[in-house]
Amino acid sequence: TGPGTNTYVLGHKRFTVLDPGPANPAHIERILELTGGAIDQVVVTHTHQDHSPGTVALKARTGCRVYGQPAPAGAAQDPTFAPDEEPVHGDVIKTDAGSLKVLHTPGHASNHLCFLLLEQELLFSGDHVMQGSTVVINPPDGDMKAYLESLYDLLDEPVRYIAPAHGFLMGHPEAVIDFLITHRLAREHKVARVLKSLGSTGLKELTAEAYDDVPAAIHGVAARSALAHLLKLEADGRAAREGEAWHATSHT
Incomplete structure (x- = not known):
């Protein structure tokens, strides 16, 4: 995905592996080489195919304990991921590098977790915050309202x-998060404005207008984000649908 999925190795003598990535044999061997196989734990941010499938091989080779939330029922995610522990918001996982605080951050995925290394104030953000690109919010498992609330949290x-x-280490976290919130709300305002001007409209027509600043070739992907924004507007009482048609409500 993009430049690839970052796998983080935490520890000094005993190791915690965060997001082992896809089931790529060369990558798994590299993790085992770096750690000497001394892996106590694997922690996973979410079960998209570029993040969690490598867990099975590491568990088989090292007997490590696995932390994370299983794939949501019915979602096209990693069915092989079988955690030993299912941590919830506020839990703390002890590692050789320090304490990892678990933060439930739904939005990109309903089971998405971030992990905060408390002593270093270092946030492993998974796909909740990426460097160099914005995150895909793809309903029904992706949820724009939950995503924005998780950013505020x-x-x-x-x-x-x-x-x-995905990408490189980022400083100035407040500025990074503020930019993401502003970017999403600016798009939400545009979607709401277009919805009001078009009256009753289908998703394809709305996407063409609300995403007229992105190439038409990726309007198929943009339509998923447009739907996520519409569902948030619906939850906020600002949009409604009848069949395949959407319209603004008097709250807009």
Whole structure:
């Protein structure tokens, strides 16, 4: 995905592997080489195919304990992921590198977790915050309202640096998160404005207008984000649908 999925190895003598990535034999061997096989734990941010499938091989080779939330029922995610522990928001996982605080951050995926290394104020953000690109919010498992609320929640955490699953380490976390919130709300305003001007409209027509600043070739992908915005507007009482048609409500 993009430049690839970052796998993080935490520890000094005993190791915790965060997001082992896809079931890529060469990558798994590299993780085992770096750690000498001394892996106590694997922690996974979510069960998309580029994040969790490598867990099975590491578990088989090292007997490590696996932390994360299983794939949601009916979602086209990693069915092989079988955690020993299913941590919830606020739990703390002890590692050789320090304490990992678990933060439930739904939005990109309903089972998405971020992990905050408390002593270093370093947030492993998975796909919740990426460097260099915005995150795909693909309903029904992706949820724009939950995504924005999860971003706001991160601003309450003591974070100095963000280590994303895609891209490079980021400083100035408040600015990074503020940009993401502003970007999403700006698009939401545009979707709401277009919806009001078009009256009753289908998703394809709305996407063409609300995403006229992106190439038409990726309007198929943009339509998934447009739907996520419409569902948020619906939850906020600002949009409604009848069959395949959407329209603004008087709240808009």
